[in-house]
Amino acid sequence: MGKDKKINNKIGVAIVIAVVVLVVAVAAFFVAKALMDDPVAPGGDENSLQIDYTEEEFEDALNAGENTVGKVVKFKVAEIKPDSFCGFDLWSGMHLNFCSSEDPEVAVGQELTVKIVDVSTTLGSYIINYEVIEKGE
Numbered sequence: 001m002g003k004d005k006k007i008n009n010k011i012g013v014a015i016v017i018a019v020v021v022l023v024v025a026v027a028a029f030f031v032a033k034a035l036m037d038d039p040v041a042p043g044g045d046e047n048s049l050q051i052d053y054t055e056e057e058f059e060d061a062l063n064a065g066e067n068t069v070g071k072v073v074k075f076k077v078a079e080i081k082p083d084s085f086c087g088f089d090l091w092s093g094m095h096l097n098f099c100s101s102e103d104p105e106v107a108v109g110q111e112l113t114v115k116i117v118d119v120s121t122t123l124g125s126y127i128i129n130y131e132v133i134e135k136g137e
Helices: 002-037 055-063
Strands: 072-076 079-084 087-092 096-100 111-122 125-135
Touching: 055 072, 055 096
Parallel strands: 096 125
Antiparallel strands: 072 111, 079 087, 087 096, 111 125
């Protein structure tokens, strides 16, 4: 019986180690995912927002065919079209239309920092769906 007890103890220890490794791996996955989705610079705080593009750089990236989904863009609202075909349309740059189905409650001249959700083109203009990260003045 002593030998069986030692084997059972070793199996129990192995199971505990496997569970701990699994829990650590799952936690590491979620931390890594959160860091990849978070626009705040690593090691920073909410005041150290990582901006991927200004409006000019963003338009250049789109013109170059870059994938900008998930990127963070800071732009100034040049004009607001509340009843456009895409909803509330915030114009910026030469051909940038930041579109939302809800009123973003911003003013002309105000700066916005947004995360890009989707980009399509229509008649030479970019139709951009976004999530607001920060509203400037």
